[in-house]
Amino acid sequence: MRIGIVTISDRASRGIYEDLSGPAIAAWLETAIRSPWIPDRRIIPDGVAPVRDTLIDLADTAGAGLVFTTGGTGPALRDLTPEAMAMVITREMPGFGEMMRRVSAETVPTAILSRQTAGIRGRCLIVNLPGKPAAIAVCLAAIFPAIPYCLDLMEAGRIETDPAVVESFRPVPTKAGSPIP
């Protein structure tokens, strides 16, 4: 399973500040996923074209089954991640954004400013996270239990998690493969 990790930030992409959110995603996934996976890290500026082109490259050329983006989901003029998502995905998965905003709102009232969503392109699930490093673990912990089953249903590949970190919820067996013994 190749997993794309895309930092979308004008300043982090120019080296004005250190990207903390991309590494936070990678570190969280390292602890949570126990089946083999390969990270594919990208750092790009805000804007429709770079986000669109990077997501298409990860899904169609690099063969990623799962992609997380961080940043560009807010109301600032340069926050255009959702507009790029609309050009890339063929099916939206609105439950991801709903859940992440709900859990984030328990600690930050500005959670409602994120337009984060998720969607499917081919056999790739793309999920948007906010740019703030502190948002990464909060959002991933809330949505990750549903991701392995989603990937099963999409026939994108099988992920096994460490139940001590995050429990995968698979309501029924799927044809995508049997559990790792």
Ligand SMILES: Nc1ncnc2c1ncn2[C@@H]1O[C@H](COP(=O)(O)OP(=O)(O)OP(=O)(O)O)[C@@H](O)[C@H]1O
């Ligand atoms: N990848 C990141 N790594 C570290 N800190 C970040 C990252 N993305 C955002 N932040 C922090 O969160 C704040 C708000 O994030 P936001 O995405 O709104 O940034 P911004 O003001 O649009 O600027 P930029 O796109 O250049 O990051 C930033 O000012 C920065 O302090």
Ligand SMILES: Nc1nc2c(c(=O)[nH]1)N[C@H]1C(S)=C(S)[C@@H](COP(=O)(O)O)O[C@H]1N2
């Ligand atoms: N969990 C969590 N969600 C959060 C935040 C946060 O600090 N923690 N910041 C909010 C803020 S202030 C903004 S503007 C939006 C969009 O952030 P982005 O443009 O960096 O994606 O995410 C929101 N969601």
